Amino acid sequence: MRLSILAFTRRGCCLxxxxxxxxxxxxxxxxxxxxxxxPDFEVYRPPLTEAVGxxxxxxxxxxxxxxxxxxxxxxxxxxxxxxxxxxxxxxxxGGTYVISLLSGHIGGANALTVSLAAAIGAQPIVxxxxxxxxxxxxxxxxxxxxLHIGSMALAKAVSAAILEGDVPICADCxxxxxLPAGLVKGEEGELGIYVGTHARRPFRQTLALTPKVLTLGLxxxxxxxxxxxxxxxxxxxxxxxxxxxAIRGAASIDLKAREPGLLAFCEHRGxxxxxxxxxxxxxxPGQFTPSAFVSSVTGVDNVCERAAAxxxxxxxxxxxxxxxxxxxxxxxxxxxxx
Numbered sequence: 144m145r146l147s148i149l150a151f152t153r154r155g156c157c158l159x160x161x162x163x164x165x166x167x168x169x170x171x172x173x174x175x176x177x178x179x180x181x182p183d184f185e186v187y188r189p190p191l192t193e194a195v196g197x198x199x200x201x202x203x204x205x206x207x208x209x210x211x212x213x214x215x216x217x218x219x220x221x222x223x224x225x226x227x228x229x230x231x232x233x234x235x236x237g238g239t240y241v242i243s244l245l246s247g248h249i250g251g252a253n254a255l256t257v258s259l260a261a262a263i264g265a266q267p268i269v270x271x272x273x274x275x276x277x278x279x280x281x282x283x284x285x286x287x288x289x290l291h292i293g294s295m296a297l298a299k300a301v302s303a304a305i306l307e308g309d310v311p312i313c314a315d316c317x318x319x320x321x322l323p324a325g326l327v328k329g330e331e332g333e334l335g336i337y338v339g340t341h342a343r344r345p346f347r348q349t350l351a352l353t354p355k356v357l358t359l360g361l362x363x364x365x366x367x368x369x370x371x372x373x374x375x376x377x378x379x380x381x382x383x384x385x386x387x388x389a390i391r392g393a394a395s396i397d398l399k400a401r402e403p404g405l406l407a408f409c410e411h412r413g414x415x416x417x418x419x420x421x422x423x424x425x426x427x428p429g430q431f432t433p434s435a436f437v438s439s440v441t442g443v444d445n446v447c448e449r450a451a452a453x454x455x456x457x458x459x460x461x462x463x464x465x466x467x468x469x470x471x472x473x474x475x476x477x478x479x480x481x
Contacts, residue, residue: 168204
């Protein structure tokens with residue numbers, strides 16, 4: 144976790160050190176005014192919004208030690224989207240209250256508020272409706288499970304519906320027998336939750352929560368354009384009904400580590416790619432579609448399937464070829480838990 148702490152009094156600086164010690168973040172930036180001369184703090188100079196902007200874009204969690212009004216004015220120009228904004232907390236300088244101010248669920252401010260309050264002996268203040276009512280929070284749960292949220296508008300609609308009654312949920316894998324309050328198993332209705340890697344929409348309004356568990360195994364001829372790779376990947380995903388949001392990465396042989404089209408395909412879509420040597424691919428266990436030609440060129444009988452399997456999981460889409468491109472897809476084992 145990257146933690147930022149802003150303190151505005153000497154007493155607040157002392158509390159900031161307690162917060163840092165309690166949370167033990169991987170990285171931490173503490174900031175205060177120059178007049179306090181605190182050696183372990185960065186110095187900020189007015190206007191406050193500029194200092195907050197720097198920290199807001201850097202951190203995962205931002206803690207103000209001072210008034211909520213000061214915090215609101217400081218973050219106002221920088222608040223954009225609950226999917227990307229950091230969690231923001233406010234602590235009074237006496238350490239009596241810890242308040243979750245922004246990004247309580249996806250940003251993690253609510254959970255941090257509760258744990259930090261316990262650590263420093265303060266009272267947590269959390270005001271989001273699902274937390275107040277003790278109901279299931281779909282966006283917080285999705286973040287904890289590493290699921291891609293297909294629509295924040297539908298996530299909001301689901302949260303509102305849970306406050307009024309039960310919302311159906313279905314998944315590609317077995318669901319636990321006991322579900323959180325507000326959820327029931329089901330595959331029909333006006334509004335519901337689907338958890339899985341496919342592009343299916345069982346409800347009239349389906350909140351799709353997608354686990355990022357698929358790896359694209361890629362192979363291609365020299366100087367294959369990005370567009371040719373995209374064309375085959377798109378066709379395979381469409382034919383198999385697979386959601387693009389489920390892709391966690393791509394893999395290929397190290398002979399393609401400088402292949403412009405393949406690199407551009409991954410970079411432009413934000414897909415991390417890993418390359419393996421022929422020896423590493425040969426060592427991947429399993430049964431794969433052999434090719435004497437591929438073996439003569441690369442030193443291994445199959446690139447795309449072996450590369451996909453090297454990242455873990457089972458092959459769910461075997462080798463598919465078109466216009467000098469080969470694609471295979473593996474799926475890492477996953478489950479739904481609450």
